[in-house]
Amino acid sequence: MTEIKHHAYLFDATRCIDCRACMVACSVENNIEMDKTRIWVAGLGITGQYPDLQRGTMVYHCMHCEHPDCMSACPVGAYTKAEDGPVTYNPDLCIGCRYCMNACPFGVPHFDYDKGIIEGAFIDKCTFCPQRIYEGQEPACVQTCPTDALEYGDRDELIKIAHERIAAHPDRYIDHVYGEKENGGTSYLILSHVPFSELGLPDLPETPVNEVSEKVMEMTIPFALGWGAVLTAVTAGVALHDNKKKAAANKKAETKK
């Protein structure tokens, strides 16, 4: 295997057979309860008219965005984006506000709604199996996939492979690699034979959804300082004007006497 500079997944919807072994592998590897999996598979059923029948399956987990919205939203900085790809979550900082869940356009982070404050309710999401990838192994879901629907490798290389595959079988694929540009790029790339919206993926622009919000936040401190200065100036101005008026009134009263 070549050296991996930027860890990424490639999912090929045409290869997935809906066996869900990845879900089991993930839960076993990361010790997650089965009903709280970090990866989930949705079958779209069989579509089309005979003899052109199709079936589609989609494997969802964290998209490991290049500009993660969860990380942008988290007030206490519980999320980190590693330079080489993975987006990870630190439960020790989490205050449980669930703003990351609102921010993520893919609806990835999920929360322990069944835990009280003694057990502690946390956010959970795919971690990219750091315990495996930094030891030269594939993530658990990828390793277990029997049809190579899930692949793992360097992002640039996977994008190249994806485009080559589309070029080799233009009749089989939609000519688009989802995640190459969506939301500013993601490290989970998707190839499909059915429109991506049918796989339940949102139609996103090439700029990350946190763009406007981050710009506004950048302006906040200068605005606050400026506004504070304006208010102080107005206060002083009004006070000065008021005192002058009062002095004038006093003078008038005195001269009258």
Added chain:
Amino acid sequence: MKLNLTIQPRFRLNFSPLVWILLTLMGIAFVVAMIRYAYGIGPVSDLSNSYPWGFWISFDLFTGVAISSGGFLMAGLVYIFRVKEFEPLLRPSVLTAFLGYIMVAVALLVDLGHPDRIWYMMIHWNHTSVLLEIGICVMSYLTVLAIEFAPVVLERFPKLHKIAHFIHKFIMPFVILGVALSTLHQSSLGSLLLIQPAKLHPLWWTPILPIMFFTSAISIGLAMIILESSLSSRYFKRGLETHLLEKLARALPVMLVIYGLLKFGELAYSGELGYLFTSGGMSLLFWAEILISIIVPTIWFSIKKNRQSANGLLAGAIIVLLGMILNRFNVSWFAVKHPDPLFYMPTFMSNVKYFPTLPEVAVSIGIFSAGILAFGLAAKYLPVFEAERETEETHHSVRGLKPVPTSADD
């Protein structure tokens, strides 16, 4: 031993029916909160992975902060612009803001997954997070409001008048800080939704959400001052400052029209006017909001007769508040679309329709009841509504601002 049944109880709770109702509602909320702390948010609410934020955020945070905006308006008007005739309205509005923000903080302690870690916001800063700004602003503004309101409590005790004087001497920096924090914070509640361009309906999502929130917060603040003065004058049978409220009511149509122009102007600018008629239920919701929050109250308060009668003022204020609360619910809940539940949600996310449960609403109602009770107690036992005028000549504080009465209790 024979019981003496004629003995009088030494201690008797003698509350009015309203107080009993409020206490009961608070008790229910307390029980629900305890269940939530023991077993999690899931058992008491309908919140889920598809709907992480619901009634608590829309009502307690968005509405709660909005209706607390009267405090900074009056503080700004009386202290910064020295429009002293509004002084009688200052203390009640600061009290409302103070209680409103405490209610927001208490509600967040129920909604947060780790309420014990709320102070993490003070030490772990993520500069790109709007929620951090809101957290910092709430905490600082609560402190400022406590300082602004402290003299009212201190004046109650003759021995503490010196401290009240001392606070008055240095009140100006806090007033300026309070107004600045409020501006930031009212608008940043709008910024909170900027991160959802893919989820919030385009009729509501706009880059100028913070400006819209601030503009509407001014109208809400004005309406709230009218409402609280009207209600408390009815309940405590004291006089109503109709001439002052009339002036506030005159400003309302202006603010509402500016807000309306912003709203439609932005839609026209971004070429989204089409959504006004083509989005089905969302278009309907938008028009309902515009009708109740802008059109009806603008007409209502443009009529002089309505502004000058106690009933007219109260009714108009209620219309404004209903419309603006609908706006806050729309942007934070009704118009937010989460990822397509049909394919995207795994089994554990099966709860894809959100409707608040009774216990969930009970928590909010209980906290709100506590706020009303606290307002009533403060109005009854603290110099909130009176004691400002009579000592004006005898006791000017250094800057010639609000006098502190020293002889009231002597």
